[in-house]
Amino acid sequence: MHPFRMAAPLDDVAHLAEIDKGRMLEQMLAFPRQIEEALQKEVTIDGSAESVCLCGMGGSAIGGDILCDYAAAVSEVPIAVVRGLDLPKWVGPETLVLMVSYSGNTWEVNELFERAKATGASIVGVTSGGALQDRCESQGSPVISVPKGLQPRAALGYLLGSAGVALDTVNVLPARRDLGRSTGAVADLMQNLSPGVPTDVNMAKKIAVRLNGRLPVIYAPRTIRSVALRWQTQINENAKMIAFSGEYPEMNHNQIVGWVEGEVRKEMAPIFLRSSSPSGILAERMAVTVGLIKESKIDPLVVELSGRSVLETVLIGIALGDLVSFYLAALRGVDPTPVNSIVELKKRMR
DSSP states (O other): OOTTGGGGGGGOHHHHHHHOTTOHHHHHHTHHHHHHHHTTOOOOOOSOOSEEEEEOOGGGTHHHHHHHHHHHHHOSSOEEEEOSSOOOTTOSTTEEEEEEESSSOOHHHHHHHHHHHHHTOEEEEEESSHHHHHHHHHHTOOEEEOOSSSOGGGGHHHHHHHHHHHHHHTTSOOHHHHHHHHHHHHHHHHHHTSTTSOGGGOHHHHHHHHHTTSEEEEEEEGGGHHHHHHHHHHHHHHSOOOOEEEEETGGGGTHHHHHHHSOOOTTEEEEEEEESSOOSHHHHHHHHHHHHHHHTTOOOEEEEEOOSSHHHHHHHHHHHHHHHHHHHHHHHTOOSSOOHHHHHHHHHHO
């Protein structure tokens, strides 16, 4: 059988549109344009930023992970992402706290707002409205507004670009310049991965075919770890599949035992994301790990991510993973947009 025969539905553009009732693909393809629009925003921030804390959950927090990967390479200011209810002890008057909630009603973020306020930290909200916008406006904290009507995970470009503008304003990162330089490469990649490009030359479709019916476990080096997390969460939410992510080379010290010595099902799919720009010891060690896993009759996938910088590599990796998750949803015949279990969980928590 031809390796891509089972992927015929992925080359049927009308079929893809029929499945994608919530128009998730359209929102995904807008990722670079969203960043460009967000970079045009302006915000006035009082105070300094000797440290940065970004508070968010789910799709609203992934922009913070991207900025952390980026900042580690270019900034001397430490940045932490908080997904929960506890601020780091070091948050204080010299800290910039970014409160990111697409809906504005994320209860964890609104709880953290009050705690951050008590520390004297500078607070900036990034939201489309809701309780967070009300809090910011009533307490004199600046707000960067993003458009309404999207799934939070589909508004990543707006949330990332807006948070980048805030960090650029306080001279933590040259985000306007560096994000702006990367959007062209991301747009070109997404064009090459669009539904009209056949499976045999479409990397996202080929990866989706390989992962269909399997349980993906995505690994990436610390420099681009946000990409592995985004792949995981997009496969979770869009394809409605269980998936996990981890970090390389940390997995060499624990999870490798399970892969090589455990009773791993054939359905498990280890994926190694690798930046094509750095070489040397990390690339060599990853090749050793992949080889050892292959000897255990498991078929790992190594994905090379291009990019002229860490930031561009991260954005390219995220664009690729988003489209992989869309094509996985199509192969499974599910609309990628609804997340009924999350809606039900929030309803019960209220």
